[in-house]
Amino acid sequence: MAERSFKGEVKKLRLGKGDVFHGEGIMAITKALLESGVSYVGGYQGAPISHLMDVFSDASDILAEYNVRFENSANEAAAAAMLSASVNYPLRGAVTFKTTVGTNVAADALSNLSSGGVTGGALIILGEDYGEGSSIMQERSHAFAMKSQMWLLDPRPNLTSIVKAVKDGFELSEATNTPVMMMMRIRSCHLRGTFVCDDNRASTFTPKEALEHPVRDLTRIVLPPASFQHEVEKIEGRWPRAVRFIQEHELNEFISEDAANVGIVTQGGSYNAVNRALHRVGLSDMYGNSKIPIFVMNCVYPLVDAEFERFCKGKRAILIVEEGQPNFIEQNVADILRQREIDIRLHGKDVLPLAGDYNVATVFVGVRDFLVEYGFVEPGKFPDPVADVHPVSLFELQRRKQIPKAHADEVSAEVAEQRAKVHKVQAAAAAAKAATRAAAVAKQPVPSVQLAEVEKEPTLDDTVQGRPPGLCTGCPERPIFTSIMLVEEQLGVHHIASDIGCNLFSIMPPFNLGNTTMGYGLSGASSEAFNVAPGSPAADKRAIAIMGDGGFWHNGLTTGIANAVFNRSDNVTIIVDNNYAAATGGQDIPSTRTNRRAIRDAGHAIEDAVKGVGVKWVRTITRTYDLEKMTKTLREALTTHTDGPKVIIAQSECMLNKQRRVKPLKLKAIADGKRVVRERFGVDSDTCTGDHSCIRLSGCPSLTIKENPDPLREDPVTTVLDSCVGCGHCGEMAHAAVLCPSFYKASIVNNPTPWDKLSARMRMWIIAPLQAMAARRRARFAF
């Protein structure tokens, strides 16, 4: 079950020729695939294309109508390998994954695929996870296109262009026997707009026909001597054909080509920002009628030398707007200019930042500075957009490139010193003020209780704090981390190899656990060096790897577990078995125990897999919220004398998905008059003293603070929000860490049975009079 359902929206995929489609980028891509007559799709989820996988999944019946095979690939390598169906047969196929993590994993298959080349169109839709909102290392997919010689499309960020790019991609792929990558930036995936549809079409050739009439072509298999031939083919055949195709089909666009003697070259994905920048300085409008020539590269690899020659003609200078680094395009352009002896000034990352997101503000400043330099914009007329953008790109530093880094540090040290001085003076002033006030105060009425406070205007740095993402309310991973904290209190700090997924939130407060993250499913492998050499005395501690079930099936089973057995590793791996690839949006995986669907065969136990590869010490905990058991098992894993890897499988369903699954069922049961018990937790504000230890230990979003109802107490008390799902962690934690008696569990019985009601009433026959007696005693002295 995915976090978002597209069941309703996928109906739009049936729109026909001339209909106007309103919706998101990912949906538009799916529609474009259907319009292109695709035969098979696959991929691996991950932001920003997670939802594309969900759309494929939710649209599986529509895809089936057009004989499209959809597969949830095991990982990105598997997805790329799936494209081999296009090698021998005229089958159009598309796969999707996030990059560059996806291209990294898929690199082997992609290299082989692009070596032998394809017959049917092969499209790789890349969710380029770069810039604001990204959760991975900042790298470019561009390098993969270059090294394997696959073509890379980077369409303008509007649905019409994106849909066109999908169709162009297939044709380009087929015309050049080369797989084509199409880049979707983070915001483009969820860009909501419109485009005019075409009819869907089913492929005339299907996987069934391929199965029944297999074709074998030895020259397409990557083995010498064919592999050497492939390289020659790339250079002599496929590349020139690609260049010709790009020119003939006008994939790249020339806008206002001769309007001025300077021009801007941009990746398609940055075109809109370039236009807005020109618009802001009065040189373009909302329709893109620019007064400055723009060369829009919807295909950013390969570059077409002739098109550059054409664009540079009659110009003094060009600016390359190229997001990310290294500046492959700029280097390539420099090469073209040199080779063709074009005498023109080339700007790029001298004007724009070397690294980081090219958002509108960044592009605006770069384009403005470029135009100021060449006299198209009056200097100083358009000020910098003032903003405190986080994460800070090199933008600021680069703009002040006169200040070298070392000097910048000095400056900040100076500032810090200055600040410290100011603080000292303020403190002294406050002390003096307090003393005078205290002396004077005896004669005056008390206006407020606060003393010794420096009154100064707070800045936004004082009043606005970050909201880093964290574990959801009721997350079953929270008790796992709490138990690690509790065990570490006894056994000391351990080396913890973290993985990719929600479990990586452990590195942040309140848990602060985890030393490294090396890639999806690689936590086990990344702790392998932490084993003593054979024959030497055992270490006092063991490394702990935390792995999600998504990562486990992605590759962790082999890289982290099987190989740990094989190499006699002594480490501990905790597998978080929450039923889904939760971090990417709750997609089903082989061990998913709920939500069985016809297109999948799930429910395969991780324990069986782990035992199957030879692990002897395996413990499955079926309820992670059982903090005592969690803690005990973990302590045992870290201290047992059993040799070989120790694996703890911690099971509880992802709460986000569970709520989505269970809530409607519960509501229905209540409406049907069935007895349903709802549990939730609370904190007694009478007994809470406002220390917030519980919040620091748990970090549950439902655990928050409110005004202390006691007029004498000043610190806010802890309270539990209505969003509490009653997972019970706060109570268990209060027990395990001996916190306080303020937590209570309320069980609310909906549609109670006659016995429920009677027994409750009978209890109150005794309790109520006693309570009344106590109340009367208090009332005697009350006022």
Next chain:
Amino acid sequence: MVVDPIKIAVLAMGGEGGGVLADWIVDLAEGNGWFAQTTSVPGVAQRTGATIYYLELFPGANDSKAKQPVFVESPLPGDVDIVIASELMEAGRALKRGFVSADRTTVISSTHRVYTKREKMEMSDGRIDSDALLKQVEKAAKRYIRFDMAKLAGDAGAVVSACMFGALCGAGVLPFTRKQFEDTIVKGGKGVKSSLKAFDLSFSKAQDAKESASGPAGKRHVDESAPRDLKTDSAAVQALLQRVRGYPENLQWILTEGVRKVIDYQDPAYGKLYMDRMDALAAAPGGKDVQLLHETARYLALWMAYDDTFRVADLKTRSSRFQRVRDEVHAHPDQVLTIGEYMHPRIEEICDSMPAWLGRWILKPNFAHRFVRLFTLKGRVIKTTSLTGFLMLYMMARFGYRFRRISLRYKIETRQIDAWLERLRKLAGVDPALALEAAKCQRLIKGYSNTHARGLMNFNTIMKVIDQNMNHLAPAQLAEMRNAALGDERGKKLFECLQRNGFSVDGLFTDPEHHRHSLYPAPSA
């Protein structure tokens, strides 16, 4: 001719319907002949983070020859017309991101707060000053429409997004009619009735200049005017109130509350002890300082009403408490409610509740200690709504009223309170401001079990520093130490603070780098 699109930034957190709002706005625009585009970075908001939705609207879509406009995917600072924030600090974030310009930006935000992790994790009060935030937004925006949307959404049974949509309509900043707005909600088809209700309420609020300019009350404001006409039938209580009236008027409220607290805790005789202690301070040289008396009245009452097992049992079994839980968890009268208390008394708490001699004996490592300890290894869930659970706690509470004064805990607390008061009296003679800061240090002692032990240790550390440096200690230094003690659980900041101020830390900390106090139970042997 229109040159610029309408640019809207929506700042929201997960579950607040920021995406729904963005979709509504696009539907509204597209449904009425406009071009519209929205972008977002989803996923992060789902997992408690904040996210920004950015929209651009441009007219002319109903013209068949119209060219598609070129929209951008992220807001350009200084170039946003409307900012809609689901919460007050999110409005502040819009400012920080540069989306709010005084010459053009209308800001619409809720005034309620969803506290950040940092605010919540603080050991005392880490809340940001809402009034300051509000002032900042007010100052930066061309127009600032705000009201408590969370409350309104709750009343209407809707999500905050419906309130934001209503306020957007009421603000009159979009060229669409109210009917067009409402039709959009209806067409959306989800939770239509409640959304329309929230929309309507928010629309009216946004239209009312006064309603939409109200601010948060800021932090709690306590009305400290002297209480009048307090009625009681008890002569003993009457006498105590009479003594309170002997104090300056601006102290009467807090003393009354103090008396109320300690009587509720124990009995009028305990109230008398409270007033005796206050009188003793007032009689000391320098003890008449109003601030000093005011804060001592507060903290003495809180300390005297220390949370022992009797007190907890009493508070947990009151009928008013049963009702409060019922309200808090929204249990209807026709639903059956059971309450389970999570309790984990350590051997220390058990001994604390015993007669002093017995408690002290069991605390020693002997067979009785080992025996009692067996029952404290695990936490227990006690059902106060069951007969056994209730009777156990009820008896405990009754027992407390009778025998608290002979308990070990009472002896320990009394000794500590008296030492503290004596120190305050002494300090008052040196500098009442210093005594005031020392009085406020009681704030460090709170919580239970390990939390309590940690607070007490910090308190004692500071008291030691006071005793050693009584004559050359500035009140500000003392305040700094107190805040440092509240800075972290491991006492690191306090240690650094003491070092920075040049106080000897010998004997105060054993191993400052390591946590000198553990928040967790010691490993079972």
